[in-house]
Amino acid sequence: MPVTHEDILRWLQRSTQVLHENSAYLTQLDSAIGDADHGSNMDRGFTAVSAKLASLSNADIGALLKTVGTTLVSTVGGASGPLYGTAFLRAGMASAGKQSLETPDVIALFDAALEGVKTRGKAQAGEKTMLDALIPAIEAGKQAASDQLPPAQVLQRMAVAAETGMKSTIDMVATKGRASYLGERSAGHQDPGATSCWLILQAFSDILAA
Amino acid sequence: MPVTHEDILRWLQRSTQVLHENSAYLTQLDSAIGDADHGSNMDRGFTAVSAKLASLSNADIGALLKTVGTTLVSTVGGASGPLYGTAFLRAGMASAGKQSLETPDVIALFDAALEGVKTRGKAQAGEKTMLDALIPAIEAGKQAASDQLPPAQVLQRMAVAAETGMKSTIDMVATKGRASYLGERSAGHQDPGATSCWLILQAFSDILAA
Amino acid sequence: MKKLINQTEDVVKEALAGMALAHADLINVDLEQQFIVRKDAPIKNKVGVISGGGSGHEPMHGGYVGYGMLDAACPGAVFTSPVPDQMLAATKAVDGGAGVLHIVKNYTGDVMNFEMAAELAAAEGIEVVSVVTNDDVAVQDSLYTAGRRGVGVTVLLEKIVGGLAETGAPLAQVAEMARQVNNQGRSMGMALTSCTVPAAGKPTFELGEDEMEIGIGIHGEPGRRRAKLASAADITETLTTPIVEDLGLKAGEQVLAMVNGMGGTPLLELYIVFNELERILKGRSISIARSLVGNYITSLEMAGCSITLVRLNDELIKYWDAPVHTPALRWGR
């Protein structure tokens, strides 16, 4: 079954809810190696996204995701605002005009999002950022795609890989983002951005599985 | 035995030591109903007095006590500086030219000191100040004097009465000094100035008893 | 105790040394006799205006020495009134032949020490008039007690009176203006946390996570009562209402308003309180014609704030607006 416009709306709603529920947790992770705002940032951004969803019930998936991107850029701020904002903008561009997504579309969407985050943030794998959840997730997604799996299973594998990637950030020494100022002291803590990235992918997987 | 010039010097030294040892205690009392400085104030003042004692070995008791008074005025500040300063100044004036003190001289000395504190501070008994140690002490001293007791015993009774007076401040509601700002909340706490007053009288008694 | 200090007994001395270095263009600091004086003092035929009090309230008073405000300030030990010797030395240093005004906050210690200094100055032939500030509405006023504390109004008074003195006005007029500002001003303060006197080494009082002290002074002493922590709106209301009522402020009147931080509260929060203050006063049709928001009369690192209102008239506005150039307050030059 392809991913429908309705699925995307439910994914965004579920992400809003999950990020709201995990706001204190994300902020706590950000307290250890950052500035104690990642939870409120994501919560603020997705709450704004949520408020726009009703008016977007007729937009195609591309337009929908682009609006998510511009809304995040306009309401989040910090590092996560431009990064997640750009990710959704690019995802929207990659799915312009679409009313549903087959597995290759899903992969293209995330590939575009990843490209956006990399271009905007100039980071790469292993620097203790959201990329350390996103990159392995997309790799797992591509593997699943080459196994001809449907979107729901692709997303399920992506979420698992994102979670593993997220946990791998614990041992990393940050070289990008605010945690990099801590140098060696950044090791031993899980990256908040990698965590929110996993939460969002898990939300997608949960929606498709339901 | 009359109180000698040497006794007065030893009294001042002992007061310095006792106030230094009780500095934290006096400051703690002042924390509850004042501004947490009475211990440091008295300690600073008597340390300055102590430093001058060596150069005063030839002065008569009056000159000695006057120097104590001016030194306290010049180094203590706060409420206790002018009050104890004036007390010692007046005590010095009352014992001008004397090399030793009989019981009536001792009473005259403290009467003058009390007059000084009252004039300077415009307080009276029952307002939760050092007067609540000093006034009963002098009353007890006068009683002892009328019983024809020698200075050592006069001071011993004065110290006992000062201690009782000091404790009586616990239940009082302050109407003078910084504790008055607390209104009813000042009740339940012992007055720091009454406490230092008792310590000084006790030091005098201890010296004469030794 | 966590402070940026060396030895506790050197705190005031070293801070004064730092002040002298940081503001060498404006002030001289006599480290020996412990007073801060305008670089150009004494000024011939100008009334000298001095104040003083315990340290720990910075920028008050030393930060207000300079053109258009104080001629000298005498800092005591932390929270301890200075001694008469300092005040006498400062009085002599600023006497330009027109007499000297002593601005004294109403605390037993301050009053007595300034009294002794004034007696000593008189003995040396210097005319001194003392004006005592007592603007704290948290304290009941009474003939039989120590009376109200002098708090926030002191700062505003020093500015206005300093402005008048700068014009060469005679001592009687300068003193009268000081009394007027004191009469027209009221304050009230509150604390979210205690402060720690360096020599004491631990907080003066303990407060629970959900408690605050209402009706505090500026010496870290507990307030009139302890209350449950409340919103900025409620706290501002609690502080403002007694001030407005005690001053008898009427619709249509205008005030000089100060929202003062006690030392440990961020400016961000003080602006929130100012926002509430303006709302409350507007509700009573009282307008804020001039204002100050910041740390002006503090209690070391205490978190909390105080509010001061002074009823304004054209003359007070004129001297408030007059140029001032001190380490902590500067405008017009």
Place this chain on the structure above:
Amino acid sequence: MKKLINQTEDVVKEALAGMALAHADLINVDLEQQFIVRKDAPIKNKVGVISGGGSGHEPMHGGYVGYGMLDAACPGAVFTSPVPDQMLAATKAVDGGAGVLHIVKNYTGDVMNFEMAAELAAAEGIEVVSVVTNDDVAVQDSLYTAGRRGVGVTVLLEKIVGGLAETGAPLAQVAEMARQVNNQGRSMGMALTSCTVPAAGKPTFELGEDEMEIGIGIHGEPGRRRAKLASAADITETLTTPIVEDLGLKAGEQVLAMVNGMGGTPLLELYIVFNELERILKGRSISIARSLVGNYITSLEMAGCSITLVRLNDELIKYWDAPVHTPALRWGR
């Protein structure tokens, strides 16, 4: 959490409202689009100078909007970079036809958001040049990392560059001056306590009674290392030496020195640190030609301080001394 606030989500909005009321003569605050702008903006043919960053650093940046300094400031949520929309709106509001300088502190978020804003402004035909400050010597500089943070130099740069912009100098020259000040300045900070982000509700980190953090930024983040509490003399040495060495300051040179409080440290202590700083620099024959001591770039109620030194030359002194009239910095008018 003990703060003078109402709802945590309203903190920035209400503080801005308070600021607007307190400084209505100097600034306008657009509460909708969330930026603070000079009353007289845009000024024809003058380069617009804007900055921005998370809130919680007050008086930076909003307190520096006014004559001779910033034309506008964009405050984000507490410790969160503002969004491009705010920056674009501010850029348009101050563009007087001579282009706009964006002063950006080097944090990933700030840099990216300002980058997006600059792209948007360019699309609307406004010439924008961005200068990034990165003066924090606590952080190793490297091509492969996020690089050094922008901290105290930002304030001093805004003053100097604002002074130059006021003369009508062209954008390229104003930007070049900004780069020069950044190159000639270094900072380092330390914390005695953490701060509490309102939305987080508890301290960002915990510190023992005898511990401090060395090499902190301005967002309540932990520092480079934790150390045993030390004397003001030792702490000042610890902060000053890396600055002097990284800047390569030589005997005979003169500097602009700032001893900045993080928000919860009394002025008394900052003067003690300044006293130590002067002693240390004098020992190296470096003279402090100009100075600031106080809370200028803060981390909410954090106790601690930072030191900033900028190597001076005659031109920098000239624009430092030039008149400035903002809520938080004022002289010469």
